[in-house]
Amino acid sequence: MIETDRDRAQGWWTAGGSTKPGPDGGRRDDLARGYKTSGGRRKGVRSIANPSLPHFAKSNRGTDYVPLIPVPKGRVVAAGNLVTPGLYLKDEGNHTRIMSGGSSESSPFSGQSSFSSLPDIKDLEISSESGCLSIVVLGASGDLAKKKTFPALFHLFQQGFLQSGEVHIFGYARSNLSDDGLRERIRGYLKGASDEHVSQFLQLIKYVSGSYDSGEGFESLNNAISEYETSKTNESGSSRRLFYLALPPSVYPSVSKMIRSYCMNPFVASIHVVLSASRTGWSRVIVEKPFGKDLDSAEELSSQLGELFDEHQLYRIDHYLGKELVQNLLVLRFANRLFLPLWNRDNIDNVQIVFREDFGTEGRGGYFDQYGIIRDIIQNHLLQVFCLVAMEKPVSLKPEHIRDEKVKVLQSVSPIKYDEVVIGQYEGYKDDPTVPDDSNTPTFASVVLRVHNERWEGVPFILKAGKALSSRKAEIRVQFKDAPGDIFRCKKQGRNEFVIRLQPSEAMYMKLTVKKPGLEMATEQSELDLSYGLRYQDVKIPEAYERLILDTIRGDQQHFVRRDELKAAWEIFTPLLHDIDAGKLKSIPYKPGTRGPSEADEMSTRMGYVQTHGYIWIPPTLSKF
Ligand SMILES: NC(=O)C1=CN([C@@H]2O[C@H](COP(=O)(O)OP(=O)(O)OC[C@H]3O[C@@H](n4cnc5c(N)ncnc54)[C@H](OP(=O)(O)O)[C@@H]3O)[C@@H](O)[C@H]2O)C=CC1
Numbered sequence: 001m002i003e004t005d006r007d008r009a010q011g012w013w014t015a016g017g018s019t020k021p022g023p024d025g026g027r028r029d030d031l032a033r034g035y036k037t038s039g040g041r042r043k044g045v046r047s048i049a050n051p052s053l054p055h056f057a058k059s060n061r062g063t064d065y066v067p068l069i070p071v072p073k074g075r076v077v078a079a080g081n082l083v084t085p086g087l088y089l090k091d092e093g094n095h096t097r098i099m100s101g102g103s104s105e106s107s108p109f110s111g112q113s114s115f116s117s118l119p120d121i122k123d124l125e126i127s128s129e130s131g132c133l134s135i136v137v138l139g140a141s142g143d144l145a146k147k148k149t150f151p152a153l154f155h156l157f158q159q160g161f162l163q164s165g166e167v168h169i170f171g172y173a174r175s176n177l178s179d180d181g182l183r184e185r186i187r188g189y190l191k192g193a194s195d196e197h198v199s200q201f202l203q204l205i206k207y208v209s210g211s212y213d214s215g216e217g218f219e220s221l222n223n224a225i226s227e228y229e230t231s232k233t234n235e236s237g238s239s240r241r242l243f244y245l246a247l248p249p250s251v252y253p254s255v256s257k258m259i260r261s262y263c264m265n266p267f268v269a270s271i272h273v274v275l276s277a278s279r280t281g282w283s284r285v286i287v288e289k290p291f292g293k294d295l296d297s298a299e300e301l302s303s304q305l306g307e308l309f310d311e312h313q314l315y316r317i318d319h320y321l322g323k324e325l326v327q328n329l330l331v332l333r334f335a336n337r338l339f340l341p342l343w344n345r346d347n348i349d350n351v352q353i354v355f356r357e358d359f360g361t362e363g364r365g366g367y368f369d370q371y372g373i374i375r376d377i378i379q380n381h382l383l384q385v386f387c388l389v390a391m392e393k394p395v396s397l398k399p400e401h402i403r404d405e406k407v408k409v410l411q412s413v414s415p416i417k418y419d420e421v422v423i424g425q426y427e428g429y430k431d432d433p434t435v436p437d438d439s440n441t442p443t444f445a446s447v448v449l450r451v452h453n454e455r456w457e458g459v460p461f462i463l464k465a466g467k468a469l470s471s472r473k474a475e476i477r478v479q480f481k482d483a484p485g486d487i488f489r490c491k492k493q494g495r496n497e498f499v500i501r502l503q504p505s506e507a508m509y510m511k512l513t514v515k516k517p518g519l520e521m522a523t524e525q526s527e528l529d530l531s532y533g534l535r536y537q538d539v540k541i542p543e544a545y546e547r548l549i550l551d552t553i554r555g556d557q558q559h560f561v562r563r564d565e566l567k568a569a570w571e572i573f574t575p576l577l578h579d580i581d582a583g584k585l586k587s588i589p590y591k592p593g594t595r596g597p598s599e600a601d602e603m604s605t606r607m608g609y610v611q612t613h614g615y616i617w618i619p620p621t622l623s624k625f
């Protein structure tokens with residue numbers, strides 16, 4: 001990409017790069033990012049006097065230190081204008097050079113160690129939790145935005161996490177809408193509050209219309225953001241800018257380039273320099289799934305986004321990671337002595353992670369047919385849950401420590417065996433006019449993952465998802481082995497199962513064998529039951545999106561998918577997906593409103609799953625006590 005007018009106007013300058021000099025002596029990757037460089041070799045920045053300035057942070061991407069010196073629009077950069085101690089910008093007509101008065105020996109570019117005592121870039125960002133906040137919803141006219149994104153923002157507003165005085169929300173899309181037009185579209189989705197409260201929230205929203213690939217719209221968007229910032233702080237740019245891409249993935253690359261070129265907080269950029277302590281803030285981008293269709297396309301998308309943003313600026317959302325009981329998994333596993341010695345191949349026979357929906361693709365057939373249930377649910381939502389069930393204990397709760405462990409367990413998954421896969425398609429799916437008549441796309445799949453490590457060797461993890469089934473639920477079912485030495489002769493009644501129901505009606509329960517109350521010495525299946533609705537009656541469980549947007553504002557990436565995690569996830573499923581796409585595995589038809597193909601239940605039995613018979617759950621009630 002070539003340097004844009006906006007870059008010139010906003011005056012982004014980098015002082016280095018890592019690849020070949022570009023045509024003007026700048027480096028190619030800097031040009032690709034839309035920055036203007038100060039020289040092919042790090043000439044202009046060699047002599048920064050004070051390497052311990054807190055204004056530099058290292059790139060997560062590599063070994064380079066590439067400071068960006070922003071020159072906001074309207075600021076006159078006179079030759080020798082001092083911008084920060086030891087650093088100044090020298091205007092050289094077409095070029096601005098970053099200069100300093102110090103010696104080259106102390107250059108921070110002479111080696112990584114120069115920066116070892118500097119705060120991590122993330123710490124710098126987390127510290128800037130106050131100041132005005134601009135939330136930009138791209139794709140504001142769409143389904144996800146009105147059903148999930150705006151309602152989540154509204155709930156945060158209701159709970160005081162977004163304050164009228166310091167937040168503004170910008171909707172951006174192609175549709176020709178007025179501010180009020182967008183507000184009226186959203187209003188009906190904002191539930192559980194007075195009209196007055198809803199109106200207060202809606203007043204925070206402004207709409208900007210523009211295309212997803214031209215500078216004009218994004219320039220208007222940036223002007224609107226800057227105007228708001230100026231009205232709050234008398235200075236454009238001193239804010240936190242959050243971009244939510246509620247868009248089809250096909251436009252991610254162009255929209256990301258536009259954001260990068262036109263809309264970033266000009267005082268804090270990717271690999272950044274903060275000009276003064278008062279001008280802090282950040283720019284972060286939330287990206288929705290699907291992140292690609294297979295390993296290659298996902299990697300291509302990751303590289304495109306990686307050219308534009310640092311990993312710490314990218315929040316790849318998987319809304320299952322925002323669900324209450326998914327967030328509880330690590331606490332359950334690692335804060336309870338009870339589970340520590342049991343959670344392994346010696347005690348656990350099999351694990352099921354199940355997603356069921358009692359409705360079909362409902363108007364989304366065109367999209368769905370391109371992806372199928374494995375890409376839609378299993379490769380992301382269920383695999384994330386799988387990671388939290390199967391991973392080892394992280395060193396700490398730092399996001400990187402947790403994500404390191406997730407990557408490790410993904411990398412330990414053996415290649416999927418096709419006799420451990422069942423795929424199905426519900427009858428009637430192809431009635432959707434947007435679905436081809438010969439579609440083999442699965443709307444149901446059950447896939448066994450095997451983890452080749454000391455803890456899990458031999459334990460099948462059955463990941464099962466389906467649409468148009470008999471019920472709606474998502475749960476994790478950990479089935480334990482039989483108790484050895486069956487002196488009660490109760491083995492046939494069923495095994496211990498620990499069930500974590502993610503939805504609906506969040507609950508966790510342990511199915512176990514007890515003495516049947518009464519005079520006889522007989523046994524039966526019962527449960528230790530923690531039903532959230534009963535135990536936490538006054539607690540409103542937050543929506544996944546609400547929680548994850550708040551995490552992004554706080555700069556906590558724990559519940560977001562890291563690039564290498566995504567890659568490892570695609571590595572597991574890509575060969576299978578390619579073979580399904582090529583018709584090598586056929587979807588078995590099943591009737592809507594059933595359990596899916598019976599072959600899936602047969603496979604679960606083959607994997608060792610023993611169904612409990614005659615177990616009846618009596619929902620607890622306090623009425624008798
Ligand atoms: N706190 C609470 O809310 C509690 C609720 N309960 C309720 O009690 C009921 C029974 O509980 P539970 O035994 O755990 O769950 P279910 O009876 O729903 O399912 C038990 C297991 O059997 C499988 N299964 C069901 N039907 C068949 C079939 N025809 N062939 C093969 N496999 C089958 C299910 O698979 P699949 O997942 O594919 O359906 C699941 O793995 C449920 O409704 C449960 O929600 C129980 C305890 C506490």
Ligand SMILES: O=C1O[C@H](COP(=O)(O)O)[C@@H](O)[C@H](O)[C@H]1O
Pocket residue numbers: 319357376377474
């Ligand atoms: O990501 C998706 O998730 C929904 C199910 O989400 P849930 O929170 O209601 O369980 C699913 O319907 C959709 O197909 C998929 O794209």
